[in-house]
Amino acid sequence: DAGITQSPRHKVTETGTPVTLRCHQTENHRYMYWYRQDPGHGLRLIHYSYGVKDTDKGEVSDGYSVSRSKTEDFLLTLESATSSQTSVYFCAIIDLKETQYFGPGTRLLVL
Amino acid sequence: GQNIDQPTEMTATEGAIVQINCTYQTSGFNGLFWYQQHAGEAPTFLSYNVLDGLEEKGRFSSFLSRSKGYSYLLLKELQMKDSASYLCAVRDSNYQLIWGAGTKLIIKP
Numbered sequence: 001d002a003g004i005t006q007s008p009r010h011k012v013t014e015t016g017t018p019v020t021l022r023c024h025q026t027e028n029h030r031y032m033y034w035y036r037q038d039p040g041h042g043l044r045l046i047h048y049s050y051g052v053k054d055t056d057k058g059e060v061s062d063g064y065s066v067s068r069s070k071t072e073d074f075l076l077t078l079e080s081a082t083s084s085q086t087s088v089y090f091c092a093i094i095d096l097k098e099t100q101y102f103g104p105g106t107r108l109l110v111l
Numbered sequence: 112g113q114n115i116d117q118p119t120e121m122t123a124t125e126g127a128i129v130q131i132n133c134t135y136q137t138s139g140f141n142g143l144f145w146y147q148q149h150a151g152e153a154p155t156f157l158s159y160n161v162l163d164g165l166e167e168k169g170r171f172s173s174f175l176s177r178s179k180g181y182s183y184l185l186l187k188e189l190q191m192k193d194s195a196s197y198l199c200a201v202r203d204s205n206y207q208l209i210w211g212a213g214t215k216l217i218i219k220p
Contacts, residue, residue: 042115042198042210043154058207090153099144100208102153 003027004103006091012109019078021106023091031094032074034058034066036087037105043090049074081110113137115211117199122217123189131184131197131214139204145173145184146198148213154198158184186216194218 003026013019023032031050035043045058047066055066063085067075078085091103114136123129135143142161146154160166160175160182172185186193196213203209 040212042200042212043208044210045207048207098142098202098206099156099159101156105153 004091004093004101006089006103006106008106009104010107012111013081014111015082016080019081019108019110021076021089021091021108023074023076023103025072025074025093027093028071029093029095030071032068033092033094033100034064034074034076035090035092036060036085037090038087046076046089081108083110086110113203113209115199115201115209117197117211117214119212120215120217122219123186125189125191125218125220127189128185128187129189129216131186131199131216133182133184133199133211135180135182135199135201135209135211137201137203137209140177141202141204141206143173143175143182144200144202144208145171145182146200148196148198150195157197189218191218191220 005024007022033048034046037043044060046060046064047058049055049068065077086109089106092100094100117133144159145157147157148154158173160173163175165172165174170187175182196215198213199211200208
């Protein structure tokens with residue numbers, strides 16, 4: 001258990017509404033990641049952070065923004081949700097052995 | 112482009128041995144990871160290989176050949192709880208993980 005929680009765990013929203021997902025970690029890890037997982041695809045990196053206020057884009061960053069104002073929290077925002085953003089979202093950290101560990105995931109349905 | 116290939120689905124019998132293959136083409140190589148993911152849950156770390164050869168951890172072993180861009184995960188004495196998806200991931204030259212789509216393993220009694 002890497003001390004990672006995600007909230008909410010499930011969310012249903014409508015197209016065009018803003019949505020924010022939260023990832024919280026308790027072990028002071030420097031690196032945090034947001035992935036999405038869809039059937040037939042591997043995990044795809046959306047954004048990652050390498051420190052407070054330090055973030056960078058991943059493979060599928062369009063339509064997403066992130067913020068990290070505290071070490072323990074990494075927020076993912078969908079400014080205007082679309083049906084193509086229906087997915088399972090996982091947050092991850094990297095430990096000192098450079099292994100990624102995942103939070104429990106958030107299932108998002110955009111109607 | 113970067114690519115990780117693994118079979119989509121495999122079926123095996125309880126008590127048997129199964130080998131799940133992974134081939135990769137990535138920009139650089141800084142290690143290969145295997146994760147297990149039960150349906151509806153998060154991936155959990157199984158193994159890490161950075162040098163050629165076999166790493167054994169209980170009933171699970173993972174093999175790497177960097178020259179062939181190839182790895183496999185070997186599961187012995189299969190149990191029903193091993194029914195899950197197995198994800199292969201390679202850390203590239205930018206130290207980002209590139210993920211395969213996963214292999215769904217079905218265990219039959």
